[in-house]
Amino acid sequence: MTVLTVVLGTPFLFGDHPVRWEAGSKLPTLVLDNAPESSTPADTTTDPKASPSPTADPLKVAEPWKKGMPQWGVQLYWEEEKTKRSDAFIEKQAEKHAKYLIGLGANSVSISFPFSIEGRTSNVLSKGAKTPSPERVERVLKVFKDAGFRTTLRPIMDEGNLKQANGWRGNIEPDSRSAWFASYKKLVTPYLKAADEAKTNTFVIGTELNSLEGDVGWEPLVSSAEKSFTGEVSYDANWDNYVRGRINMPVSHLGVDAYFPVKVADTASVGTLVKGWNDWLDRKATGALPNILIAESGIGAMKGAYHAPGDFYARRTVNEKVQANWYTAVCQVVQERQMQGVYWWSIHFDDDPNTAPDDKTASRLDFAGRPLTEKAIKTCFSSDYAGPGTDDSTS
Template sequence: MKRARLPMLAVLPITVISFVVAVPFVIGDHPLQWASGSLVPHLVLDGKEHTQPDGSKIGGNGTSATPSRTAEVARVDKEWKKGMPQWGVQLYWEDNPKHSVEYVEQQARVQANYLVGLHANSVSLSFPFFTGDITSTKITAGDKTPTPDHLARVLRIFHEAGLRTTLRPLMDEGTLDIDNFEWRGTIKPADRGAWFASYEKFLTPYLKAADQEKAATFVIATELNSLEGDAHWDSLVSDAEKLFGGEIAYDANWDNYVAGPITMPVTHLGIDAYFPVKVGDDASVNTLVKGWNDWLDKKATGPLPKITVAEAGIAAMNGAYHAPGDFYTKRAVNPKVQATWYTAVCQVVQERRMSGVYWWSIYFDDNPNKAPDDKKQSRLDFAGRPQSEKAIKACFTSDYAGPGTATTS
């Protein structure tokens, strides 16, 4: 059955568009090149020591383990049920064709166990796909795009842990001219019909894999500002619903969310929410909560039970409140900035009766049990930062029961 379009919502006049255009790192909310130097546990599988493609041992923490391919994973205390908040994490995965199936499955167990330790009940698996220049009509999988089989195996392991799962393709921006403000939200396919046909062809095996592994949500697209509302989405989503029995969602970028109506033929809307709050590094939780509410109120006041914060993140560094989506700058590390932001965002989610939040992010190949190497990894990484982990656990173990029966969108 065809989904009704999301309702159009009136918004108050805003004056932030010049800010969005002037600051490239907050319009494209993901780096062009992901952090290198990933760390994962040293593995011994089936009596064989596993190594990275360069011949070095997997990991770097001096520990070893002897799991088998059938090793159990920890399980959540309370599985997600409809109406409960989605307490989740965005897990970003750039695959490596040289990684064995054993490596992929074991790394999935490492991540699942970490998420259960955070008291998460949900996980969103984001992965890259590729295009040409800004006018390209062709969508492709690259070497870093996980195969449908690998994704299915990882989803299966997350289900073993009792986690609610989302599959989320994300356009890589490596071939776009970011210096001239090009990003996934400004693409201008020369032939939209050809673009949508190519995109649907790419999505089809992933929709089948998500359905096979009973994923709860498939995000049909993320942050494609310039294509929102295009009539081609109707047939693409209709075809997707024939392949996938769960929820079809769309994740909007924060600037477009507050600037006007998001008209997409989906059942659920997420926000990649990097709302800037221009306050000092010592700002209180209440000050940050007010800053977020000022942004959200530009769209609608009161409860937002149909909205999920699909991405919330911020760098653990000085000055980050001014540009939470800055994936590039590296100023002095300040873990308190990140932890305070997490606490404030969680409070907003609860007070506005939103359907949940997913923290950005963990990289699939990283060891989440080790402190991040700030010389190599993104300041937005939170795994291994004790203050941030404490804030996340407090959020995920709060007494918030979920959005309930409120109807405001």
């Protein structure tokens, strides 16, 4: 009887029950024909929080990333609060986010943080009031590294002082480019060292700087960065420049911040959205894209968002299905085109990811706490996609 009790009872105790903005360029206009509705929207009947990724330790990634695996990640955007939080607070906050991301099935995280510029033609870059210090960044990176995540550090220019018409980071024109690069080197070097101390995998040397791509100043900057940082140095291009031609940057790894507009109705099928994305990508290259990472992608959970996914400021009527279906479509494209992975934009560092967003104040691009979108992410991250392999060349 004792043996029989153990045999029958063990599966119930230990069985298969798991333990629990920025692409600111003007958007080109493209009218796409609807594709056949070959894909259906994500099932809405299941509570996404009921089936988290199985892991024995809520602060350990179940299957840590290894070279050749897809990067299933999230962009965690960190602005320092006006009242500076304690070091103990930020570590606890990082642990909260790590636990949430593990529940989504993520194996990667990218920490984006802002730096300041005085104006569109300024040569001076600096840490602003919202910029976390290198020491605090290192602390947070170590929390995620200890939890088993693949980690990326990504400085991104704050557009707060670029209020004039068409002012965004992608069209700055410094009066002296040599002075701009000297200032940028001084700014990022301490963060490169902090990232290296935390054994960070990737440092993104620039993000969406369209007007400066191909400048001779990048070569010495990247060379200097590689002396301070032993991981990979990459660059994240904006989607519009990416589809126009080769991104001329002296790095071996390229990400794309992808907000391709698709002119379809809110009721469009996942298959139609996949076709819309492929039509854009095919402008650059057809077939597999094993050297390309979707470094940032997202969309507002609102009506009309497919026409301008990168609209970070609109607060139209909430439609979570729009966001969830977009995530499902992007994930399908990443897999079918054999890309390196995707990072969803975004979660704000000071937010509680377990709390639904306040739709009166929060960005519609926020996805944490939106059940349909969380389910789409979990489905994506739990797929059997093996990844693009280990080719290190760029496109």
